[in-house]
Amino acid sequence: MAVIRRRVASRGLAAGEKLPSIRALARQMQVSPSTVVEAYDRLVAEGLVRARPGSGFYVAGFAPAALHAEPAPPRDRAIDPFWVSRQSLDAAPGTLRPGCGWLPPDWMPAPVIRRALRTLARAEPGVLADYGATRGSPALRALIARRSVADGIEIGAEQVLLTSSGTQAVDLVCRLLLEPGDTVLVDDPCYFNFLATLRTHRMQLVSVPYSPTGPDLDAFAEALARHRPRLYLTNTALHNPTGATLAPAVAHRLLSLAAAHHLTIVEDEIFADFEPDPTPRLAALDGLARVIRIGSFSKTLSASIRCGYVVARPDIVERLIDLQVATQFGGPGPMAAEIVATTLADGCYRRHLAELRTRLARQRQDVAARLGTLGIVPWTVPRGGFYLWCRLPGQRDAADVARAALREGVVLAPGNVFSLAQSATGLMRFNVAQMNDAAFRVLRNALDG
The missing domain is CATH 3.90.1150.10 (Aspartate Aminotransferase, domain 1)
Incomplete structure (x- = not known):
């Protein structure tokens, strides 16, 4: 490849000129013909060479585009x-x-992920090439269901929907339950991408002060009565950004207020595995009547392996499936789900x-x-x-x-x-x-x- 590049750069080979045959170049460079085939194929992929079936390989009319440094993110924009x-x-x-x-x-856990990748390499061809089922990997959904049962949420795998990330899970729920202009309640402070995601859906946002034991309940009740929000989006296990933990008494009162005002709660549990001991889950206390549970594995496993999930009532899951098919033709690819499932099943x-x-x-x-x-x-x-x-x-x-x-x-x-x-x-x-x-x-x- 380097030899061909040098000849093109020095104009020893002009645009449109035919390259030596595979056998001739192999003899000249004392390498195997398969090495030349691979070199030519890579140069074709670069755009430096063109292949003409039945004729051979020719120099393209342009040099391959150079790799330029990625532009730095703008520093002078508003800090948002x-x-x-x-x-x-x-x-x-x-x-x-x-x-x-x-x-x-x-x-x-890089060694655990590497083992899962080796297992994936031996998977059946459909895992490596096909679209996945609309609900996602049965093995991973079963694992998530068992983890939910351990948290006191009695569900089966049919109530779990895999998504491409936790953020996409939030996006799907918003698309399903909200219309532009609807009011959504958030904590103050809250995870900043909640605000970014909700604004892309053109929601009216109302915030409630957050305390070390959960949202300020008086302010929460006032916001419900005054603004009639459709949705409340929160972290309960190790709240982001504060690290606070929802107190049991606050959780019970929160659910009572939600029921009285027909409020749906989205409980993001992405940090739950970092807790030394589990704390109250709104989804468990509520039995998923008004609470939708979401999460992903980007914080504990890998942010590169994009895979999230939704745990909800069967009717909500069914509607989310249709929405996910419409917006991205199914959930995360089978490869990502298989890596996560294999890793979670590993005692390591x-x-x-x-x-x-x-x-x-x-x-x-x-x-x-x-x-x-x-x-x-x-x-x-x-x-x-x-x-x-x-x-x-x-x-x-x-x-x-x-x-x-x-x-x-x-x-x-x-x-x-x-x-x-x-x-x-x-x-x-x-x-x-x-x-x-x-x-x-x-x-x-x-x-x-």
């Missing part, structure tokens, strides 16, 4: 949910990301979770102590997970601190991207697993600046 997402997802190599929402690669994955909880507990304690030396104080002490929701010292504006840190190659998550009411100016979410000495140095400089 998309700012944090794009700075984190499109970060240049070497960028530190304490503001992102996932664990570093070396915290994830359970040990990975136990080790992860222990490691994160130490990291949270260490990072909280080091933040304390900078005058940064946690809003609450989480029971698990990898977030610390913290108040900055003095009257510092977290957005200004985030801009200063980004100039030094560190992505932070300032409070107001999580707040519909823009009431979190002095707060910031830190991913403890992404905090290291360099991140602390930049954070200190940003605070001093």
